Amino acid sequence: MRFASKRQTLEGIDEEDGVSLLIVEPEDMWHANNLISVGDIIHAPALRKVTVTTATGSTIGKGVRMNLSVKVKSTFFDPLASELKVSGTVVNENEWVSVGQHHTLTLRYEKADIKFTIWKKAGWDSVAIQSLKEALSEDRPEAIAAVVMQEGLANICLITEFRTIVKQRIESAIPKKRSTSKESSSGMTAFYDKTLSNLRNAVDFSIPRTLLLASPGFVAQDFRAHMQSEAARTGDKSLQRIAKEAVIVHSSTGHVHSLNEVLKSPEVKKMMHDTKFTIETNLMDQFYDRMRKDDGKAWYGTKPVEKAIAEGAVGRGGGVLLVNNAFFRSMDVATRRKYVALVDKVKKDGGEVRLLSSDHESGKRLEALGGIATILTYPMFDLDEDEEEEEGNEGNNSAEGTMVL
Amino acid sequence: MSRHQYVRNLDYQDAMDEFEGFSEEEDELSPEDRALMNQGVADVQAALGVEASKVTVAQIEESLWHYYYDIDKTVTYLTSKFINPRPKATKPAPQQPNGKSVTSTIDFAPAGLSLELDLHPNWATKCLGLTDDAIPAPRARPSLSHFFRDMPWGNIPKHRETTFIPPPAAPGGLLGGSGAPPKMSKLQALAAARKKKAEEKNAVNDKVEQARMGVKELSVKEPLADKANLSTAGPFSKRLKTSESAAQDRVAPTFATQPTQPEPAQPVEVAKAPEDELPLAKAQPSAFAQSLFGSSSNTRKSEAPRDELPDIQAQHFAPPKIDFPFCVGKAPKPTPTSIELGPAFELSKRKRDDSEGYETTVVLYPNLPQFVRDNFAQPSPDDIVLAAQAQAKGKAGQKTTAQPKKKGTQSTEAVTAGVNELKIDDAPLPKSRNLDVLSEFEKSKSKKTASFVVVGHVDAGKSTMMGRLLLDLKVVDQRTVDRLRKEAETIGKSSFALAWVLDQRSEERSRGVTIDVATNRFETEHTAFTILDAPGHQDFIPNMIAGASQADFAILVIDASTGAFESGLKGQTREHSLLIRSMGVSRVIVAVNKLDMVAWSQERFNEIKDQMSGFLSSANFQHKNIAFVPVSGLQGDNLVRRSSDPAASWYTGPTLVEELENSEPNARALASPLRMTISEVYRTMQSPVTVSGRIDAGSLQMGDAILIQPSGEKAYVKSILADDAPVDWAVAGQNVVLHLSHVDPAHVRVADIICDPAKPIPRADTFTLKALAFDFLMPMQVDVHRGRLHAAGRIEAIPALLDKVTGSVIKKKPKIVKPATVARIVVKLDGLVPLEAGQRVVLRSGGQTVAAGLLE
Incomplete structure (x- = not known):
């Protein structure tokens, strides 16, 4: 993403004029999704279907291009198409649309740069500024393609700096071991064929791109061997190159969450050190390690974290606050303010704040922990003591409620 | 229609009859x-x-x-x-x-x-x-x-x-x-x-x-x-x-x-x-x-x-x-x-x-x-017309109208007939004989059936030992083994020949590692045994779980050679023992293998025996349910026959097969509603949807209607094979092959559950588990294993920490569950899965088994 005006800077944001941005790549839609929250006003090009009554009284429906300003009611992000749909009510009137009518803007990356302007309802707080900063950063590395597979299951993913996109999930029944081995191996060959053709459809290999193959056992090796033999058979030079450069990583399963293991692996770390997601993955691992050690430095859940931050335990010298960015997107302004306040407090204390996206594997792990976790600078114990009493009954209820059999 | 399809469908009787048809000439x-x-x-x-x-x-x-x-x-x-x-x-x-x-x-x-x-x-x-x-x-x-x-x-x-x-x-x-x-x-x-x-x-x-x-x-x-x-x-x-x-x-x-x-x-x-x-x-x-x-x-x-x-x-x-x-x-x-x-x-x-x-x-x-x-068995169309004309009474009217159809639409009719044959729904429903399976089962004085899983650390010699066992029991003949040996020698792995009896996949052979569970059968005087040869490699534990879920008891193979036992105890010897215990296997025979490599040293055997006894009883195996046999899987000592090696004369206990016969299979839940986990789906001549697996509970017979969960599709049992022989019924504990009809193969997948349509197994994406933790548990992503089923999910909540013995709540909502403690946890899955209270589930994460438990 880029500022539409060259004179615009991060520091000089004028709340009144809003911020005009240009969409320059598909990934920007994900950032836009993080930036835009309910109640904001978005001004963007729109295509609206209008009905025109002619002089004779007949009506014609036609699409009219116009610029509309919409007060956001909800957003929907389609990760596969990289498309953001923003629905809300129109706030500026024109010839075709009157104020209060509903419209859904579709923001997507197109050949020409699309410009949109955003006015934040809650103002440009630190979290919003951080999101915008991330969105503006340039020269990002190309997304890594990864195939996480096991016998009969393959997930084709794209790992960008900010998110993991599962492009395709391939399932195929592999005949199990019986009297003949032929069926089983032909089943595997068919599975590899299916995976390979899907991989080439789902991922653009015309630009240099790393391919990771991860699996338990020998599936990944066999798949690479299959790619190589396919390349040799068809004389496909590009496939040959892809196969040659593919990196094989061990994972314990073929499910998407095994990407965590993939991202942790030395092969990947070597390639993508210091990118956002490797740092986040490391932090999550650190957090889990501390949980295991039970040294009182790792806590999760809103209440313990709030308490710890209030005590100033998340500060200089290793204090980290991990928050799911969904907290800032869909929640009401009061809640958002509360979390922004937490973030600001940690920053003030000299701690590190990480907004993890649930579009990324580390974010999903955080999500499992309730969306917020922290590593303290010094150990604290019994942060969850009194909370237990209040929530005891509630917890039991939820346990019964979830046993829906 | 392909040509041999055609030949198959050809009515031989018809064709033969043609020759008999016409005899009334003068x-x-x-x-x-x-x-x-x-x-x-x-x-x-x-x-x-x-x-x-x-x-x-x-x-x-x-x-x-x-x-x-x-x-x-x-x-x-x-x-x-x-x-x-x-x-x-x-x-x-x-x-x-x-x-x-x-x-x-x-x-x-x-x-x-x-x-x-x-x-x-x-x-x-x-x-x-x-x-x-x-x-x-x-x-x-x-x-x-x-x-x-x-x-x-x-x-x-x-x-x-x-x-x-x-x-x-x-x-x-x-x-x-x-x-x-x-x-x-x-x-x-x-x-x-x-x-x-x-x-x-x-x-x-x-x-x-x-x-x-x-x-x-x-x-x-x-x-x-x-x-x-x-x-x-x-x-x-x-x-x-x-x-x-x-x-x-x-x-x-x-x-x-x-x-x-x-x-x-x-x-x-x-x-x-x-x-x-x-x-x-x-x-x-x-x-x-x-x-x-x-x-x-x-x-x-x-x-x-x-x-x-x-x-x-x-x-x-x-x-x-x-x-x-x-x-x-x-x-x-x-x-x-x-x-x-x-x-x-x-x-x-x-x-x-x-x-x-x-x-x-x-x-x-x-x-x-x-x-x-x-x-001339049939008059030509013209004859019909002539005959009809000669009659001219309208008597043959309807017959002549029928005739042109024969001539003109011949090919289309042939095609339609072919298409009709392809339609599954035209097949009549399989006839049920309405047997009272349980009383039939009581009446039949068949051998008892038992299945056992062979587990142990990778390269402990599980497959080789089973290959030798099958050879000594004459289930496979020497010629087959010789042929395998020759093949193995060509790729320089002659010692794998016996293992190849069970390791039949090309990857398994080329890599010398069992990947999938191999099933084989043998019979002794009193019992028909099913062998489930599980892979030992850490990566294939999902397959091992699938095998263990079908077993009544287990053989734990231990490599006695120096260093191997110790590394195994840290690795899959430990993990497998814990797994089989939590899968409900209570009897384990420990086969101390490769003792010939340490000159049948009794000290080594006793050392291993002591360590393993301690470990297994800590893993909740009862002492009387553990047996130790010193064996040599490669040579076959103490498997079927006693060791002839004088150095091994100190061992006088039962051989492995004798120990197997001493083992009582678990009680079968014969009267419960039908539950069968599908371990394989494939095509056969008999049915495009042929499934195999073990009946976990209940019984079924030919012609029964069944329900497949989670798809919720109904199917009919066309025929049943037990031990490769067609049978009319089967009961819990048997490993059977079912030929199904009236069901689309798309609805039948491995790890689905076949159940009684009247008492179907419920589907759920969230379940509560009373789990024994092997590792730290906290809200995290896990793989859920139940038999062949392997699904992704996450621990959503940990409502309570429980007392190991009494099961009473020690602490509510713990932040973390420590290893070797019991907790009630809520797991959410990505999709709907057939689940029912009393099922045994294993949770794994990052290639490690983190917990196992019973569904509540």
Whole structure:
């Protein structure tokens, strides 16, 4: 993403004029999704279907291009198409649309740069500024393609700096071991064929791109061997190159969450050190390690974290606050303010704040922990003591409620 | 429809019946034939001499007719058939009034073959006006004739014998369809389909036939006309006409214009052929005849293994025999109309001609060879029309309307029939015998069944030990193992030969590692055992879990060699032990393997025994349920037989197999509702949806309706296989193969559960588990394993930490669960999964087993 005006800077944001941005790549839609929250006003090009009554009284429906300003009611992000749909009510009137009518803007990356302007309802707080900063950063590395597979299951993913996109999930029944081995191996060959053709459809290999193959056992090796033999058979030079450069990583399963293991692996770390997601993955691992050690430095859940931050335990010298960015997107302004306040407090204390996206594997792990976790600078114990009493009954209820059999 | 599909679907009975169908012709010979016949009978009787008394004149006449007045062959035939009958001869020909063809009744293969080959030279001889005396009479060679008794033409002087070279198959298979014998030509396919159809309409046609005969009896002129016709056309005209109409009849459905086109070409070609082959004509088939029939006999030889098929083909190939005389006959007897007239007119003219020929021959030539008459088993469409016209009473009205359908929509009907066969839903529901399976089970005094899983650290020698066990129990023979050893040596892994008995996948062999669970069976005196050979490698633990979920007890294989035991205890020896315990396996036999590598050291055995006893009892195995056996999997010591090594004489306890027999299988939940986890889905001939697995609870029988969860699809059990033998019912604990019907394969996947439709297993995406933690548990992503099922999910909440013994709540909502503690956890899955209280579930994360427990 880029500022539409060259004179615009991060520091000089004028709340009144809003911020005009240009969409320059598909990934920007994900950032836009993080930036835009309910109640904001978005001004963007729109295509609206209008009905025109002619002089004779007949009506014609036609699409009219116009610029509309919409007060956001909800957003929907389609990760596969990289498309953001923003629905809300129109706030500026024109010839075709009157104020209060509903419209859904579709923001997507197109050949020409699309410009949109955003006015934040809650103002440009630190979290919003951080999101915008991330969105503006340039020269990002190309997304890594990864195939996480096991016998009969393959997930084709794209790992960008900010998110993991599962492009395709391939399932195929592999005949199990019986009297003949032929069926089983032909089943595997068919599975590899299916995976390979899907991989080439789902991922653009015309630009240099790393391919990771991860699996338990020998599936990944066999798949690479299959790619190589396919390349040799068809004389496909590009496939040959892809196969040659593919990196094989061990994972314990073929499910998407095994990407965590993939991202942790030395092969990947070597390639993508210091990118956002490797740092986040490391932090999550650190957090889990501390949980295991039970040294009182790792806590999760809103209440313990709030308490710890209030005590100033998340500060200089290793204090980290991990928050799911969904907290800032869909929640009401009061809640958002509360979390922004937490973030600001940690920053003030000299701690590190990480907004993890649930579009990324580390974010999903955080999500499992309730969306917020922290590593303290010094150990604290019994942060969850009194909370237990209040929530005891509630917890039991939820346990019964979830046993829906 | 593919060709062999077609052959499979072909109604053999139908095709065979064709030959029996038509028998009500009148016995009448033309004067010429009569004269030849009388002459022939006299000759034959003379040739037979004293033996002549053993055969009746009728038999002689019939054989003569059959062999076209060839004295030699008749004599040979009669000698072999009646005078010195071979023991195999089943049905004496005289009982068949019309001299039914040998092909259809007696000793099919040799007789049919001889008939095909020797008919045609005679046709040729006849057509060319050769007389009987032109044929050499080698009667002085009884030994040779005996040798060739299956081939009546075989009395050929040595110098005149030729080697039969299989003629090149006629391309396109059009010359009477004999071009590509093994394949079914489209024409034949159609003809067969038509025959089938025609058979169905038999009843209708019989009535038409009767009506027609009735009309004929009224008509006085027709027989006279026939006579006149006959005298001008000569003795063969009738037969030619029949064949002509036969050809017409056969060709008509597909090649409507065909009969007109080949006519100018064929007579020329054929008229020449017999002349060129003149000397051969007496002794062997002409080149043309060979090209027509030789190929079919070749087929016979080359296709000998396909035992039923050749006969069928022979029948289908019979029609070409008629084509030949037809072609030959065309030249001497030009059809007056066919020369000047255009094709279209000629066709219609021919059709009428055919019908005439048909009517007359029916009257005059009752003794026609069977295959010729077969072509008239059904009256041609024109006959029907004629019959209907003759009647003109409207009586046959509905029958004639039915008839054109047969002609016009033949091919479409064949296709529709084919499509109908493909439809699954047309199949009737499998019949249930409504057995009371449980009481049947009580009644049956079968051996008890038990399955055990073989677990242990990677390279402990699990597969090799099981391979040796199967070899010693003679489940696999030495030859198989030798072959495997040879194969293993070629890739430099000769020590893996025994393991290859179970490791059959190519990756498993090339890498020397078991990947998937291998299943095998063996029986001892009292018990039928199912072996589940689990992989030891950490990456394949999901497969090991699948195996362990089907087992009653376990063999834990431990590598006794220095260092290996210790590393195993940190690795999968430990993990597997914990897993099998939490999967509900309570009895474990510890096979201390590779003791031969440490010279059967008793100290080493005891050391391992002590350590393992401690570990296993800490893993909640009862002491009485643990047994230790020192073995050598590679050599087979103490598996089936006692070790003969003096160094191992200190061990006097039971062998591994004895220990296995001492193990009691778990109690089966026979009376509970049916539950069966599918461990494999594949296609078989019996059913496109064949599933195998172990019945966890309940029972089922043939014809039962079942429900497949989570898809919720209903299916029916077409048949059941237990231990590769078809059975009517099966009960919990058995490993069975089910052939299902009325279900789409898309709805049946591995790890699905087959259950009783009345008491289905519920589906859920969230469940509460009382779990024993092997590692730290906190809200995190986990893999959920239940048997073959392997699903992704996450721990959503940990409502309580429980007391290990009493199960009471120690702490609510703990932040983290420490290893070796019990907690109640809530797991959410990505999709719906069939789950039910009491099931055992294993949770893994990052390649480690983190918890196992019981569904609440």
